[in-house]
Amino acid sequence: MTTCRRKSLLKVILLGDSFVGKTSLMNQYVKKQFSNQYKITVGADFLAKDIMIDDRVVTMQIWDTAGQERYKSLHAGYYRAADCCILVYDVTNPKSFESLDMWREEFLIRADPHDPESFPFVLLGNKIDAETNRAVSSRQAQNWCKYKNDMLYYEVSAKEAINVEEGFQAIARNALQRD
Ligand code: GDP
Numbered sequence: 001m002t003t004c005r006r007k008s009l010l011k012v013i014l015l016g017d018s019f020v021g022k023t024s025l026m027n028q029y030v031k032k033q034f035s036n037q038y039k040i041t042v043g044a045d046f047l048a049k050d051i052m053i054d055d056r057v058v059t060m061q062i063w064d065t066a067g068q069e070r071y072k073s074l075h076a077g078y079y080r081a082a083d084c085c086i087l088v089y090d091v092t093n094p095k096s097f098e099s100l101d102m103w104r105e106e107f108l109i110r111a112d113p114h115d116p117e118s119f120p121f122v123l124l125g126n127k128i129d130a131e132t133n134r135a136v137s138s139r140q141a142q143n144w145c146k147y148k149n150d151m152l153y154y155e156v157s158a159k160e161a162i163n164v165e166e167g168f169q170a171i172a173r174n175a176l177q178r179d
């Protein structure tokens with residue numbers, strides 16, 4: 001460890017095509033709720049959750065878009081001072097997987113982190129409950145991550161609450177590494 005500055009507030013932002021389940025993942029993680037109805041996200045910019053990491057309490061602010069991802073028109077404040085960027089795709093939708101490069105680039109351009117090479121991203125492949133409609137294999141996703149500086153990858157389901165807790169815990173840990 002080279003530094004000892006301790007952060008107690010982490011800003012993590014969600015990015016990915018619309019309909020991949022960004023809002024559902026946040027709601028499942030923070031509120032333990034899931035809805036099958038598609039609602040364009042409105043209201044607050046983020047939800048906050050206090051979590052324990054190695055005996056310390058950290059407040060994780062999870063920022064969700066209000067549907068502007070369709071137009072790539074997220075305001076500058078969305079990206080500002082993010083500690084971790086969560087990229088989300090839908091394992092049943094290849095197009096959402098193909099968009100990942102664009103979202104990653106978009107983040108790097110708009111957030112302009114000091115050290116883009118080591119900035120913590122985490123990839124979530126959502127909707128693994130819909131196994132029969134699966135269109136992107138784990139292997140494809142792992143391979144993509146490998147070439148993106150070994151990005152962490154979790155396969156999750158907001159609907160069935162599979163791996164959501166683990167995924168966000170890894171996100172928090174990853175964001176804290178920048179301390
Ligand atoms: P967003 O546009 O990325 O915020 O996506 P939403 O969270 O609004 O979800 C889009 C649609 O996918 C909604 O109809 C959700 O009910 C559905 N959905 C989200 N997560 C899952 C999941 O894990 N499994 C399945 N089967 N459907 C999901």
Ligand code: MG
Nearest residue numbers: 022023041067
């Ligand atoms: Mg949404």
